[in-house]
Amino acid sequence: MEASELLQLVIAGLKNGSIYALLALGFTIVYAATNVINFAQGEFYMLGGMLAVFAFSGLNVPLVAAVALAVVTVAGIGALFERLAIRPRKDADPMALIIITVGGSLVFASVARHLFGSDALPLPEFTPGPSFVFAGAAIERQTIWIWVIVTATVIGLTLLYNRTRLGRAMRACMENREAARLMGIDTARVVMVSFALAAALGALAGVAVTPLTSTRFDIGAGIAVKGFAAAILGGLGSPLAAVAGGLLLGLIEQAVIPFSSVLKDVVALAVLLLVLFVRPQGLFRRTRKEKV
Amino acid sequence: MLEIDAVFAGYGRVPVLHGVSLRAAPGEMVTLVGANGAGKSTLLKVAAGVLAPQSGRVLLAGEDVTRVPSHRRVGTGIVLVPEGRMLFAGMSVAENLTLGAYLRTGAAARRAVESDRERVFDLFPVLADRLEQPAGTLSGGEQQMLAIGRALMADPKVLLLDEPSLGLAPKVIGEIFSVLDRLRGSGLTMVLVEQDARLALKHADRGYVMRTGEVVLEGSSAELLANDDVRLIYLGAWHGTE
Numbered sequence: 451m452e453a454s455e456l457l458q459l460v461i462a463g464l465k466n467g468s469i470y471a472l473l474a475l476g477f478t479i480v481y482a483a484t485n486v487i488n489f490a491q492g493e494f495y496m497l498g499g500m501l502a503v504f505a506f507s508g509l510n511v512p513l514v515a516a517v518a519l520a521v522v523t524v525a526g527i528g529a530l531f532e533r534l535a536i537r538p539r540k541d542a543d544p545m546a547l548i549i550i551t552v553g554g555s556l557v558f559a560s561v562a563r564h565l566f567g568s569d570a571l572p573l574p575e576f577t578p579g580p581s582f583v584f585a586g587a588a589i590e591r592q593t594i595w596i597w598v599i600v601t602a603t604v605i606g607l608t609l610l611y612n613r614t615r616l617g618r619a620m621r622a623c624m625e626n627r628e629a630a631r632l633m634g635i636d637t638a639r640v641v642m643v644s645f646a647l648a649a650a651l652g653a654l655a656g657v658a659v660t661p662l663t664s665t666r667f668d669i670g671a672g673i674a675v676k677g678f679a680a681a682i683l684g685g686l687g688s689p690l691a692a693v694a695g696g697l698l699l700g701l702i703e704q705a706v707i708p709f710s711s712v713l714k715d716v717v718a719l720a721v722l723l724l725v726l727f728v729r730p731q732g733l734f735r736r737t738r739k740e741k742v
Numbered sequence: 743m744l745e746i747d748a749v750f751a752g753y754g755r756v757p758v759l760h761g762v763s764l765r766a767a768p769g770e771m772v773t774l775v776g777a778n779g780a781g782k783s784t785l786l787k788v789a790a791g792v793l794a795p796q797s798g799r800v801l802l803a804g805e806d807v808t809r810v811p812s813h814r815r816v817g818t819g820i821v822l823v824p825e826g827r828m829l830f831a832g833m834s835v836a837e838n839l840t841l842g843a844y845l846r847t848g849a850a851a852r853r854a855v856e857s858d859r860e861r862v863f864d865l866f867p868v869l870a871d872r873l874e875q876p877a878g879t880l881s882g883g884e885q886q887m888l889a890i891g892r893a894l895m896a897d898p899k900v901l902l903l904d905e906p907s908l909g910l911a912p913k914v915i916g917e918i919f920s921v922l923d924r925l926r927g928s929g930l931t932m933v934l935v936e937q938d939a940r941l942a943l944k945h946a947d948r949g950y951v952m953r954t955g956e957v958v959l960e961g962s963s964a965e966l967l968a969n970d971d972v973r974l975i976y977l978g979a980w981h982g983t984e
Contacts, residue, residue, distance in 0.1 A: 615847070622830055622841050629828035632790070634816035634845035634896070 467700020473677025492674025498653025528649020685732020
């Protein structure tokens with residue numbers, strides 16, 4: 451294989467991986483706050499793309515505003531989902547809650563089908579134009595946007611977690627919810643904010659990728675598996691590890707393509723199983739030593 | 743300052759407390775002693791709002807706070823140092839202290855929080871040296887100091903301490919109790935749950951002896967230390983003079 455082909459695969463891996471990273475962040479943030487795997491996470495991705503298309507093509511809103519509107523609306527849907535479907539059963543065991551999220555994802559997909567139809571819907575690129583060529587490999591402009599979004603997200607989350615009162619409260623809940631309550635932190639509110647944030651990140655990923663792939667009511671489940679695998683790879687702990695898990699999964703997928711392109715979609719599941727069998731704490735998590 | 747009135751409470755259908763009452767006057771250090779499972783920690787949980795009682799009341803300075811949930815109870819001034827410390831192990835000492843003052847926001851509170859932080863460092867100088875270290879890497883004694891320091895950052899009117907000596911070396915226990923003495927000297931109201939009844943009664947003003955969810959005896963520390971039953975059952979006096 452030539453160097454430029456290899457580079458092209460790496461670029462594709464980092465592009466897909468960035469999307470997985472945003473999804474994995476959503477899984478990780480909700481898991482940290484609730485110990486629940488939110489399988490509706492993929493639907494937030496779908497809804498992000500759908501609502502952006504609807505706002506742009508249906509309401510003739512400018513693209514930037516359509517993107518913002520979609521992300522904000524989906525964040526609201528995420529908060530509402532928590533309030534109406536999760537909180538009333540918050541004392542149930544995590545398995546019941548996980549089933550609720552699976553049910554929620556079916557509802558979201560079917561409502562989207564009724565509202566927006568079953569066709570694939572396109573969105574223009576954020577900044578249309580020819581691809582950049584770098585060392586013989588092409589980089590689509592939208593790919594640059596995806597990388598910008600992921601980078602901005604990581605910086606934003608880092609600032610949120612380390613510099614703000616809300617972020618500190620979220621970390622405290624991740625560490626020890628009971629102790630967080632003893633500090634005066636309203637943990638129910640933190641859970642709701644976590645769902646909203648996870649939904650917004652999912653929507654952002656969906657919006658960013660729709661110009662490349664278009665969107666449809668039924669794409670949520672497939673991407674949820676990828677995002678979940680990436681989150682597990684990252685260990686469901688630190689947000690940075692989730693991003694690393696996403697990028698790594700994207701690269702692994704591309705590494706398989708030269709041998710068999712049909713195997714690409716199996717990779718996420720294989721990685722998921724392998725990690726769960728061999729290293730259930732994820733690749734990056736150290737087992738923390740604590741003194742008593 | 744703190745008044746617990748005829749509290750019945752338990753976990754699920756298992757009753758633990760059967761009509762327990764307790765009061766701590768302003769500036770008083772009161773201790774709860776008794777065997778494992780007597781309901782001492784459960785009573786503290788009711789006081790801190792972690793566990794809602796089936797009946798009975800919790801009053802702070804005459805105000806009924808029974809229905810105030812734990813995350814708002816802190817704001818009223820009842821602050822719990824929980825059993826097992828419950829630190830945020832992955833976060834730094836400084837962040838743990840900052841979280842202790844979570845509800846104290848605004849420009850006016852900032853100066854008070856800063857002076858409370860200095861006070862915590864004055865009480866526990868070792869914490870000032872460990873500021874950036876993750877709480878989980880501290881020694882057991884340092885962790886207990888941080889747990890108390892974190893609670894002090896909430897500016898408590900009543901400090902509830904659940905087994906602060908648990909698992910610590912005698913020298914460290916001595917350090918921690920000398921700090922509790924200083925806090926008592928400064929007028930802080932405290933309720934202390936302790937397994938080691940002799941230690942607790944040596945430092946507290948008054949004590950309550952609990953057995954199977956009831957207060958069976960109460961009195962000044964001196965009275966309880968001199969009481970034959972208490973000596974026999976809770977102070978292990980049969981090892982000494984019989």
